[in-house]
Amino acid sequence: MNLGQGVELAKRVEVVTSSEGEVFDVELEVDILKENRRLADENRKRLLSKGVQAIDVMGSVGSGKTSLIKEIVSRLKQSYRIAVIEGDVTTTIDADILAAEGVPTVQVNTGKECHLDANLIRKALDVTPLDRLDLIFIENVGNLICPAEFPLGSDKRLVVISVTEGPYMVVKHPMMFLDAQVVAINKIDLASAMGVNPNNLSADVSRLNPKASTILTSCRTGAGIDEVIRGLQLRHIA
Amino acid sequence: MHELSIATSLVEALLEIAKKQDATKILAVQLKVGRLRLISLDQLRFSYQVLSKGTLLEGSRLTIEETPGFTRCPNCGYAEQFEASDISFHLTLPNMKCPKCATDLKIEGGDECVITKVRMTIPSRPSEQRVTKSA
Numbered sequence: 001m002n003l004g005q006g007v008e009l010a011k012r013v014e015v016v017t018s019s020e021g022e023v024f025d026v027e028l029e030v031d032i033l034k035e036n037r038r039l040a041d042e043n044r045k046r047l048l049s050k051g052v053q054a055i056d057v058m059g060s061v062g063s064g065k066t067s068l069i070k071e072i073v074s075r076l077k078q079s080y081r082i083a084v085i086e087g088d089v090t091t092t093i094d095a096d097i098l099a100a101e102g103v104p105t106v107q108v109n110t111g112k113e114c115h116l117d118a119n120l121i122r123k124a125l126d127v128t129p130l131d132r133l134d135l136i137f138i139e140n141v142g143n144l145i146c147p148a149e150f151p152l153g154s155d156k157r158l159v160v161i162s163v164t165e166g167p168y169m170v171v172k173h174p175m176m177f178l179d180a181q182v183v184a185i186n187k188i189d190l191a192s193a194m195g196v197n198p199n200n201l202s203a204d205v206s207r208l209n210p211k212a213s214t215i216l217t218s219c220r221t222g223a224g225i226d227e228v229i230r231g232l233q234l235r236h237i238a
Numbered sequence: 239m240h241e242l243s244i245a246t247s248l249v250e251a252l253l254e255i256a257k258k259q260d261a262t263k264i265l266a267v268q269l270k271v272g273r274l275r276l277i278s279l280d281q282l283r284f285s286y287q288v289l290s291k292g293t294l295l296e297g298s299r300l301t302i303e304e305t306p307g308f309t310r311c312p313n314c315g316y317a318e319q320f321e322a323s324d325i326s327f328h329l330t331l332p333n334m335k336c337p338k339c340a341t342d343l344k345i346e347g348g349d350e351c352v353i354t355k356v357r358m359t360i361p362s363r364p365s366e367q368r369v370t371k372s373a
Contacts, residue, residue, distance in 0.1 A: 024360050026259060030353040032247045032269075115240055145276050146240035175276055178334070178345075210335055210342055 036150055039118035043125060043153025050130040053234060054138060056152050058176065059160035060169070061142030064186040066094045067219035068160055069137050072229055073101045080134040080237060085124045087116040087141045094139065104129060115146035118153055134237050144173040156232060162187040163196040170204035177205055180212050182231040189218040241278055244351070245285030251353060252295055261358035266299040268355035272348035273320065274307040307348030309334070313341035320348065 031037075047054050059065050066086075073082055083104040086095040095107040106124045108116060121138065128136065138154055140147045144161075159180040161169045164187050170177060177183060183205045185198045202214045213231035217224035248269070256264055271277055279302050290296050307320035316338045334343050 022360060022362055023265065024259075024261075024358060026255070026356045026358065028255070028353060028356065030251050030255065032244060032251055032351045032353065035247060113240070113243060115243075117243065149240055149244075149276055175274065208334055 033149065036118045039122055040151040040153040043118055043121050044155075046125060047130070047136070047153065047155075050133070052130055052133050052136055053156075054136045054152075054154040055232060056138045056140060056147075056154035056157045057160065058140045058144070058147050058157060058180075059142065059162075060144045060165060063142070063160045063162045063165060064184075064217075064219055065139050065142065065160045066097055068158075068184060068186060068217065068225070068228070069139060070098060070101060071219050071222070071225045073098065073103055073137070075225065075229060076135070076234075077101065077103060080234070081132055082135045082137070083128050083133050085121065085128065085136060085138045087120070087139055089114070089141060104133075110141060114141055114143050115150050116140050116152060117150045121152045135234065144169070144176045148176045148179075156181040158182045158184065158228070158232065160184045160186055161201065163191045163194045163198055163201070166194075167196045167200060170201055170208065174208055177209050177212065180209060181233075182228060183209075183212050183214045184217045184224065184228055185214065186217045186219065188216045188223060189220050240276075241281035242285045244277060245282055245289050248282075248286060248353070249289045249293070249295060252356065253293065255353070255356055256294055256358060259358060259360055261360045262294060263359040264295045264298045264356060265359065266301065266355075266357040267295075267353065269300065269302045270305055270350055270352050270354050271302055272305045272307065272350045274345065274348035275351055277351065279304070303354070305348055305350060308346045309343040310346045311336035311339065311341050311343055314339045316343075317346075318343070 057065050057069055069084060073084065076082060083106070084095070084098045085106045085108060086098065087108045087110060088094055089111065090109050092107045095105040099105045106128055108120050108124050110116065110120065116138065138152060157180045159176055161183070163185065185201050188198050191198050198216050202216065205212055205214045215224045215227045215231055217228060252264055252267060271279065282302070283300055286300050290298060308317065310317045314336060316336050336343055
């Protein structure tokens with residue numbers, strides 16, 4: 001201990017230091033998001049071991065995630081055994097819509113959270129009949145920001161945006177598109193009414209993520225749905 | 239507002255660190271958060287303050303260092319750093335194609351979210367040399 005000017009004093013007086021505790025600095029590198037990633041990896045391995053493919057569907061509120069999943073499910077349910085995990089803050093409205101397609105659905109209500117995380121998906125997988133499935137769609141909470149930070153353990157990410165959200169959705173939320181395999185630009189039947197050119201949105205996506213397939217869709221006319229299915233490059237079932 | 243979940247993970251990680259070191263109080267925490275993470279630092283600080291109440295983190299100082307986004311070309315080695323001062327970054331598209339050879343760029347930095355330093359009070363145990371004493 002460097003007593004400086006007090007050294008003379010220390011020679012004459014017994015110095016007792018406090019034993020309550022001392023202050024230490026600990027240098028380390030603890031990744032805060034690691035726990036979610038670890039759980040996501042567990043989910044991924046679990047799905048792989050059961051031979052189940054999982055697609056994480058993300059996009060803002062009202063972009064048409066549920067409608068697109070419904071269209072895809074109705075085209076694929078003859079060839080794949082499908083289930084849907086529905087993430088919402090509250091209600092079972094979306095799960096009810098998809099259950100009407102005759103596929104098992106699990107509703108995950110996040111309560112106060114604005115995104116699904118790997119732990120919630122782990123719990124949802126516990127109540128999903130994985131042994132009798134080939135394919136799971138996970139519809140994330142409507143939000144283009146928060147879900148980007150929380151991988152769930154899915155094989156692929158499908159991002160849905162729509163022309164009704166305006167011409168700048170991609171530019172404003174670049175991070176969401178970086179890890180997507182397929183981007184659907186939805187509601188193209190409304191493009192001229194909105195004065196939005198969907199090809200510009202498509203060009204924005206390509207610049208940001210050259211590997212993603214970007215597809216113009218309309219759940220009302222059925223345009224582009226088959227291309228989205230091709231873009232997902234699902235494994236064929238024997 | 240996913241900052242609340244991130245702050246929850248942060249508080250849990252810190253309590254775990256404190257337990258391992260037998261600390262009785264955490265005084266200061268240093269975080270490194272990349273600019274490519276979609277984390278609002280103000281919301282993170284606020285959530286941290288709320289969650290640390292009633293724990294041994296209460297009243298601790300949270301310092302956050304921001305790290306710039308950094309991409310590199312795996313083919314020709316071209317590297318690009320997103321300007322740390324460019325507050326408009328989230329409003330402009332990062333171009334993920336290498337301007338030299340058109341290969342897809344890889345993100346090499348700016349996506350971290352790590353605890354780098356913790357200052358804490360640890361009751362003395364002279365026989366053990368666990369950590370470096372602070373200056």
